[in-house]
Amino acid sequence: GAGVSQSPRYKVTKRGQDVALRCDPISGHVSLYWYRQALGQGPEFLTYFNYEAQQDKSGLPNDRFSAERPEGSISTLTIQRTEQRDSAMYRCASSYDRGGLAGQETQYFGPGTRLLVL
Amino acid sequence: GQSLEQPSEVTAVEGAIVQINCTYQTSGFYGLSWYQQHDGGAPTFLSYNALDGLEETGRFSSFLSRSDSYGYLLLQELQMKDSASYFCAVRDGYKIIFGKGTRLHILP
Numbered sequence: 001g002a003g004v005s006q007s008p009r010y011k012v013t014k015r016g017q018d019v020a021l022r023c024d025p026i027s028g029h030v031s032l033y034w035y036r037q038a039l040g041q042g043p044e045f046l047t048y049f050n051y052e053a054q055q056d057k058s059g060l061p062n063d064r065f066s067a068e069r070p071e072g073s074i075s076t077l078t079i080q081r082t083e084q085r086d087s088a089m090y091r092c093a094s095s096y097d098r099g100g101l102a103g104q105e106t107q108y109f110g111p112g113t114r115l116l117v118l
Numbered sequence: 119g120q121s122l123e124q125p126s127e128v129t130a131v132e133g134a135i136v137q138i139n140c141t142y143q144t145s146g147f148y149g150l151s152w153y154q155q156h157d158g159g160a161p162t163f164l165s166y167n168a169l170d171g172l173e174e175t176g177r178f179s180s181f182l183s184r185s186d187s188y189g190y191l192l193l194q195e196l197q198m199k200d201s202a203s204y205f206c207a208v209r210d211g212y213k214i215i216f217g218k219g220t221r222l223h224i225l226p
Contacts, residue, residue, distance in 0.1 A: 033214065042205045042216030043161065056212035091160065105149060105209070109160040 002026070004094050004110035012116045013082055021077045021113045025094030033107065034067055034077050037089045043109075049075060082117045089114050120144045122217035124206055129223040130196055138191045138220045140206035148209040150182050150189045155219070156202045164191065164204075196224050 005024045013019050025032050031050060035043035045059040051072035060066070064082075069075040079086055093107040122142045130136040140150070149168040153161040165173055167182035167189060179192040193200055203219040 035216075040219070042207070042219050045213050045215060048212040050212075058213060093161075105151065105166045106163045107151075107153075107161075107214075109162070111160055 004092060004108050006090075006092060006110040006113050008113060009111060010114045010116075012118065014118050015082060015084060017082055018078065018080045019082055019115065021079075021090050021115070023075045023077070023092035023094075023110060025073065025075070025092070026096075026108055027073075029094035029096050029108075031095040031097065031107075032069055032075050033093045033095075034075070035091045035093065037091055037112070039089075043091060046077070079115075082115075084117050087115055087117045120208075120210065120215050122206055122208060122215060124204075124217045124220045126218070127221045127223065129225065131225050132196055132198060134196050135192065135194050136196060136222065138193075138204050138206075138222070140189050140191075140217055142187050142189075142206070142208045142215075142217075144208050144210045144215060146210040147184065147187075148211070150180070151207040151209070151214075152178075152180055152191045153205045153207060153216075154202050155205065161205060193222075198224055198226070200224055 007022045033048050034046040037043045047067045048056040049069040052069050064080045067077045089112045091112040093109045095107045124140045151166045152164040155161045165180040167180050172181045177194045182189040201224045203221050205216050205219045207214050207216045
């Protein structure tokens with residue numbers, strides 16, 4: 001079946017502009033995560049959704065970053081007033097299991113959105 | 119604070135066995151995962167340990183010792199396609215914390 005998709009795959013924007021990054025998880029997956037990944041580093045947790053409920057947003061760097069998942073499926077990560085330091089790969093991942101449950105846990109990552117802020 | 123430590127690079131020979139270690143320090147712990155990421159690709163799930171002991175999946179095995187806050191990934195019969203970065207990750211509540219990754223180089 002279809003995996004996790006993200007759009008756009010590449011986004012170039014000017015400093016101060018707002019950007020919206022979209023994530024379409026695997027159908028039926030309960031959990032959705034957003035990460036930021038710098039080159040040569042591991043994914044950095046940003047936020048987590050259980051269906052439409054944002055259960056953890058402790059990783060969002062500041063109040064310019066926000067995320068939503070209004071119908072429990074597609075999610076949007078919005079960065080307002082972008083800055084050059086926001087340039088990175090933004091990835092989302094989905095999982096069938098509800099976060100925090102013990103047992104088999106597989107996250108499926110999307111291809112990412114490469115954001116470049118000029 | 120929360121941190122995961124793993125070697126930055128490991129080199130091994132094709133056909134050999136290699137072990138990638140991970141030690142963690144987190145305020146909470148629900149389980150240890152391992153992911154593989156090839157250059158230009160997305161991380162892909164390899165294994166998950168919630169309990170102490172060894173989990174085996176084909177050529178890959180993963181071990182966890184919660185008392186030692188330690189785990190490792192064991193790759194056997196190395197193939198050139200195993201050249202990639204490997205990340206350990208710890209679940210702490212809803213948050214998942216990744217290590218910085220271990221770059222595995224495989225020599226023919």
